[in-house]
Amino acid sequence: GMDTRERDKRLERFLAEDGAVMVATIAFGMGVDKADVRFVIHADPPGSLEAYWQEIGRGGRDGEPAEGITLYGPSDIAWTLKRLDGRPMPDEVKAVQVRKARQLFAMLDGATCRPQTVRRYFGETGADRCGVCDICQDPPALFDATVPAQKALAAVQRLGERFGKTRIVDHLLGKTKDVQPWETALSTWGIGADIASHTLRDVIDHLMFEGLLVEDPNDGKPLVRLGDPEAVRAVYRAERAIEVRLTPARVSAPRERVRNGRNAALETMDDDVRARFELLRNWRRERAAEQRVPPYVIFQDKTLLEIALAEPGDLNALEHISGVGQSKLDRYGKGVLAALAASA
Known part of the structure; x- marks a missing residue:
């Protein structure tokens, strides 16, 4: 790592200069008292909502506007869970850490006010919308993805939890490349042919964030498996609705041609x-x-x-x-x- 002298020198510059950008670990951020931080950017998502709230709280301590940005994607949840799985800790502690990580990703991929979501997580049931976060300023387009989610969950189950996301999407679309006869005989073969392929991918990603599906790293060849059994059953029985955000690219892009017309x-x-x-x-x-x-x-x-x-x-x-x-x-x-x- 960086020697103490060089680290102190860079800290002094960060504290003294305007417009300085510091790339560092979370440990650095927690030990810095700088009131006029305008941006807090997570290149990797934190491990929990508690960590997220504490870390973005380093911005705007002078009372002026600040912005928090978190970069994340479906692979991050798989990496986070793999990292937790490799840590020596009691099973009950690991279960808590996994739940906290999923709660964070559910918030990141959700469609409700960010501060309101976090405050409700901390028990503030009467928390109002903030009016300034990205969700409040530009509410995302949503669609009811309950039926596509049911189809995706059923496909994972029927396929025996033996394939990755791309193969599951191809199965739902009924694509014939490299398919085996046993697969075409399954009840889930082609049942998603009326759904655009990018929509199916978005739905599967969201189900991973919600813990309904989990990705097994499988030595570099990820497999998608069913997650929380009770949650899966609730979706399958239509007792729990699934709403998925439409990304700007999905909103503006023309829908792919479907096989059944x-x-x-x-x-x-x-x-x-x-x-x-x-x-x-x-x-x-x-x-x-x-x-x-x-x-x-x-x-x-x-x-x-x-x-x-x-x-x-x-x-x-x-x-x-x-x-x-x-x-x-x-x-x-x-x-x-x-x-x-x-x-x-």
Whole structure:
């Protein structure tokens, strides 16, 4: 490391000069009393919300505005957990440290006011929004990612937790490169074909931040595994909603073309077909909530779209629609016909 004399010299310059930038460890920051620090930038995320709050608190101690910036990504949570796993400590202590790390990443990738989130974490239930953080100043676009999350979790489980993120996304999209016959026989094969690939990646990243999925380093070949069992079940049963932030690139970029052409069909269909499709989706959502299963388990969107287009009048006609097998016809056929009748 740097010798004491050189370190002291640089500290003196940092304390005395205006506009000085100091690149250092957290230990340095905690030992410095400089009131007019304007920026605190974390090149790596801290280990907990407690550490984050204390460290960014070094900025703006003179009462003037200061900015805290934290650089992070999905690989950081995996690295943090690996680092904790390698430390000699009792299991109960390690579990606490892991939970604290996940709470930090959930805040970083969340969509609520930063100070409000941290203050609520510390027990201030009545904490108001600050009005000045990045979330308050430029609220992120969100989308309901519960169904994509359910599909991703199911795919990880069906694949036996043996693959990384890229392979899981390819599986959900139904991509055929290097695929084995056993994989195409799985119920999760291609169930995400109506979702853009970048959206699936964003959802998987968010599930990692939330602890619903975990990444096993696996000697440099990361594998994605299921995380907290109770949390996974809550999402799978639609008892817990998942909302994911849309990054600026995702908001402005055109949606990728989907394999089943659902988007194009929605854009060109007439109002009556659209109304039937939305009614069928509402019917499916209600059934899924009753049965505590993801909606796609009942019928996928492409099947509902074909039903809306064909408008079958009886069970025999419904049976001939792709995606309506005998078991689903027996279980849901009358309900589908009743929903269609209600839209007439």
